[in-house]
Amino acid sequence: MRRAATACLSLSLVVGGLLTGPVAYADEDFGNGKGGAKEEGGSDKTGIYAAATVRYSGAVAKNGGSGNVTSADVNWDPPACWYAPYLGAKDFKKKMSANIKDQMNTPGLGSGGSALGELKRHYEDDYGWTDTPGYKDYNVEKDGKGMFWAGFENPDEPDVLKRMSCSDIPFWVDNGEPAPPQYEEAITPEMLAALAYQHMELPGTKVTLAPEAVTKVNLPTWAWLDKAVFDDVKATAEIDVPGFNLQATTTATPKSLTLDPGTKDATTIPANGQCPIADGKIGEPYAKGKSKETPPCGILYRRSSGGDTFPLKASLTWEISWQGTGQADAVGMPNGTIEAVQDITVEEIQSINR
Structure with missing residues (x-):
């Protein structure tokens, strides 16, 4: 286990409420404009992108699309969710610290307050668990040298529980390095190929x-x-x-x-x-x-x-x-x-x- 079972559950629920919207959608030039809203991600003055998403291109036959292709293999499924780059260190600190502060001031927080406190220690005070190291000041000293990764949902996955199963809290990955091996759903070229397959018209x-x-x-x-x-x-x-x-x-x-x-x-x-x-x-x-x-x-x-x-x-x-x-x-x-x-x-x- 990457952390105590109770901590894993409570922190996942807390982060789910703090981090809104890390969901990949089709770029608007995909599918003859039939895809979702265009999301390219924003950037701050350091050039670190925020909320990086999967972008699509092509996919429609030149004489027009009829519908999405269906796999001939009934056991084949595209990924329901995945972990991918989310925010640079400074952007992540700005978003997460502000949201934690707001939530900590919520009356009647109960056990959620303990989870928020633990989350704050994790990203600010180098507090970690087995196979999950903590961070000092949100890793801002490494800003530009990597990104925090987070779970992304596949909006076309009909099973809500599967779609939400990439629920681990955001983790840091240095530029040019793979995600830690324990994150089996970390994005790969094969997963991107499956997503392109799923949307092909x-x-x-x-x-x-x-x-x-x-x-x-x-x-x-x-x-x-x-x-x-x-x-x-x-x-x-x-x-x-x-x-x-x-x-x-x-x-x-x-x-x-x-x-x-x-x-x-x-x-x-x-x-x-x-x-x-x-x-x-x-x-x-x-x-x-x-x-x-x-x-x-x-x-x-x-x-x-x-x-x-x-x-x-x-x-x-x-x-x-x-x-x-x-x-x-x-x-x-x-x-x-x-x-x-x-x-x-x-x-x-x-x-x-x-």
Whole structure:
């Protein structure tokens, strides 16, 4: 344990009330302006940045985004929270000492007063615990030579308890040095890659069909995707403050299209329903004179939709990898998918001249 259990709990609760807002949000140029508020961090006269946050760039296909990519691995999750640079020594002293003073003057503070006193001793009087050294005057003599790190929440994590689990009190890290090993959630390039993955917006997968929307029983329906879909999509997540820079770029490359006809009474072409990319395209556009040919990508419905429709689901699979600080070669990540559903009417006509 880094400190006594009671001290750990009480100080975490106190710090949670004193330090407001160390939460990373997407930069406004991320996701075609759909991201959160822009947070670049402020700076004082020493140039030490305050509230350094993760910044994003790229991430949207040039022909527009459709939605966030979903991991094909149900067990894959981006980080719920992380520890990262927060404030320089002088900024941290200014914020923390003022907040402690205000809280100490709160009537009826009870046991919270003891925790505040212990916190004050920790940062002012070199009072520490096992594996958690104290600080003298908030480390101001080292201002510009490092930063205090704090817990940041992932605002897109739905589990509140997971999001708040990086609750250790702020700790000092010298410039150019890694966070102490006990902080397993300290930010890494791989974590940044996962955050970029989580926010990556990919183009839609609405396929072009022939016949379009209304097809016939036992008549092959041709399916294909526009070539504009097949550009790689890149997203970069970065933390860049004096003495600390970490970044990772996640790249998604389209791999294959999977068709689900929306009924068991249908045959996909190919049989497994997966239409691979060939010559920079998926499938082949229907053209006059091809009515008796079998499409490279399509569906053959065996019964009518009975005046209703079948929900044709098209899932585009993207192969995803990342490369970042200290990473010489690209590293694979779970494939991503993005889906779209189209309503298809199937009529009871055996053949038709096209």
